[in-house]
Amino acid sequence: MVAFKVMRFFLFIIILSAGLSARAQFQHERIRRITVFPLKVNNEMRDTAETVWWDAREHLTETRRFLIASKNFMQAKDVFQARGELNPADALILGRLLDADALVTTFVVERRLGMRVYETKNGFTLWSGDIDLHPAVPVSKQLPDAVKKLLYDFISSVPYQGFVIVDSLLGRPSYTEGDNLFFKADIGVGTQITVGDTTQLVSVRTDKLKPLFQGGATIDVYVEGKIISVDRQIITVQVTRKQQDYEIKANALVRVPDELRRFKEIYGMQESSDKNIGLESINNESDQLTAKEKEYKPLIVSLSWIGSFALLLLLAF
Numbered sequence: 001m002v003a004f005k006v007m008r009f010f011l012f013i014i015i016l017s018a019g020l021s022a023r024a025q026f027q028h029e030r031i032r033r034i035t036v037f038p039l040k041v042n043n044e045m046r047d048t049a050e051t052v053w054w055d056a057r058e059h060l061t062e063t064r065r066f067l068i069a070s071k072n073f074m075q076a077k078d079v080f081q082a083r084g085e086l087n088p089a090d091a092l093i094l095g096r097l098l099d100a101d102a103l104v105t106t107f108v109v110e111r112r113l114g115m116r117v118y119e120t121k122n123g124f125t126l127w128s129g130d131i132d133l134h135p136a137v138p139v140s141k142q143l144p145d146a147v148k149k150l151l152y153d154f155i156s157s158v159p160y161q162g163f164v165i166v167d168s169l170l171g172r173p174s175y176t177e178g179d180n181l182f183f184k185a186d187i188g189v190g191t192q193i194t195v196g197d198t199t200q201l202v203s204v205r206t207d208k209l210k211p212l213f214q215g216g217a218t219i220d221v222y223v224e225g226k227i228i229s230v231d232r233q234i235i236t237v238q239v240t241r242k243q244q245d246y247e248i249k250a251n252a253l254v255r256v257p258d259e260l261r262r263f264k265e266i267y268g269m270q271e272s273s274d275k276n277i278g279l280e281s282i283n284n285e286s287d288q289l290t291a292k293e294k295e296y297k298p299l300i301v302s303l304s305w306i307g308s309f310a311l312l313l314l315l316a317f
Helices: 002-025 043-061 071-076 088-098 139-157 257-267 291-316
Strands: 026-028 033-036 102-109 112-119 125-132 162-165 174-177 180-186 198-206 218-231 234-242 253-255
Touching: 033 043, 033 088, 043 102, 043 139, 088 102, 088 112, 102 139, 112 139, 125 139, 139 257, 198 257
Parallel strands: 033 102
Antiparallel strands: 026 198, 102 112, 112 125, 162 180, 162 253, 174 180, 180 234, 198 218, 198 253, 218 234
16 A cells, blocks of 8 residues: 555656646547546435536536446446545556546535546646535535536537548548538537537637636637538538638547537536627637647656556556
């Protein structure tokens, strides 16, 4: 146990040092697989917390945008336990172990409910939220609604709604008909997205220390188009503008600005700072790495290697 703690400490220092540098030009990849850890509460609230945990998983799967790790899977990996805030080393190692894109932890400290969402490529925070619980009402009675409110606030903060898919008949993510270019995307269910809505292909990157989904993101727009058909959760988009030489690839991030604004207005807990959602111009230079990006890109690769090596070491002990 002592050896494990010592190793974990040194691993944290290494990952934090490399991660802070790599974050200087961190390119976000879409969130698909999420692990939600049990709520960290006192013993008197454990039964309530378990029910709320199941409800939280349901809230995240409502739109079919996310795949949530099952209880059996987490138990098989021996990680089904309540957790509070994570440091980058823990987030990175748990993400590798669980093959997750994001980790969610929820905890109660006195009468304050906190929730954190971590990405698993470098272990930093994607989103962070807290709610002060009413002093005159038992905490257990407030948990269901408070956790739901935080989860919806997180979902509303994600700056994209779907991803480009490969056409099953054509075997590629985009196709042409005459002079027109088209692509298809999965945007989940339960939206108000409709024919005619403007759609964008974007990338999300950061060079800030703020949570990525809370003011830490820079959005680059590569493609704009109009939705020409909606078939359940699959949309077909006709491209109207595209960055020169940009290639549409599977899993590219898809954003529908009107739907994003609507969801933020309904479920966002704070007034959105994204007043100009959808007004960004096509980025004509984003495919050219700057000198700084070239400098830091190898660090991200190194960090990924460190995480894999660290996981092997920890499993060995």
